[in-house]
Amino acid sequence: MTVSHETASTRAPEEGAHGAAPLPAVPQFRLPGAGSxxxxxxxxIAALLGLWWLSTARGWVPPLFLPAPEAIKNAFLNAWSGNIQGGQSLLVHLQWSALRVFGAFLLAVVTAVPIGIAMGASRIARGIFDPPIEFYRPLPPLAYLPLIVIWFGIDETSKVILIYLACFAPIALAAKAGVRSASIEQINAALSLGASRWQLITHVIVPAALPDILVGLRIAIGFGWTTLVAAEMVAATVGLGQMVLNASNFLRTDIVVMGILVIGLVAWSFDLLMRWVEARLVPWRGRF
Known part of the structure; x- marks a missing residue:
């Protein structure tokens, strides 16, 4: 009886601990700054618009330096109907600029992503492509614009090449950095299953590098729109950058601000599209 009593007394806390007392809930981890x-x-944005309207309505800033929102709206309507210098409508300017930027951007994606992956996966490719990319990447487009004009003339080719070079470097470097996101365990697991080098790249390295590649695309399209004004300085008669430059020569600040807003809204819309694509293609990014 003594032994059974001791056994029961020693088992009672264990049964009570496992049966009666539930385990505490594990708190969910959230990254700092998470949330919408x-x-x-x-x-x-509402505060900035209100400050803009108030400063122009009260006359704190002269219209030459900062036109009123009403003047920007009138400039947009006039540009849409073609009642500005040059006689081309805003839609025509937007079409030509989008063709140059997105055409050069697509060419950069097609060439820079494979080169970047090759740079990350092969020391030979890294030794070939890394020095020229790192050399020209910090250079402003206006620095090598005269050389491009001498080589390729003043037609559309020089404009597309200038924007292409601005987009190429961030995409290639992002793809190169993304290759290192593939862990050695993933690579060894694929090799142990008999994966070839091409299968290793397509099924392991590229999916691991995809988040960094998408970030590089978002950065590159921003550089493309930034280089647009420099590209359209080369004997362009139509385009958003040319419209802004032409308006600045006549001190039409309303058209200048309107053109800047249009360029910013188009670039922002594409960035939102890239974020949506990133959320669909790499939903695991930033999650544990």
Missing amino acids: SRPISVAC
């Missing part, structure tokens, strides 16, 4: 920032962004 859309309300903050909307409030910030």
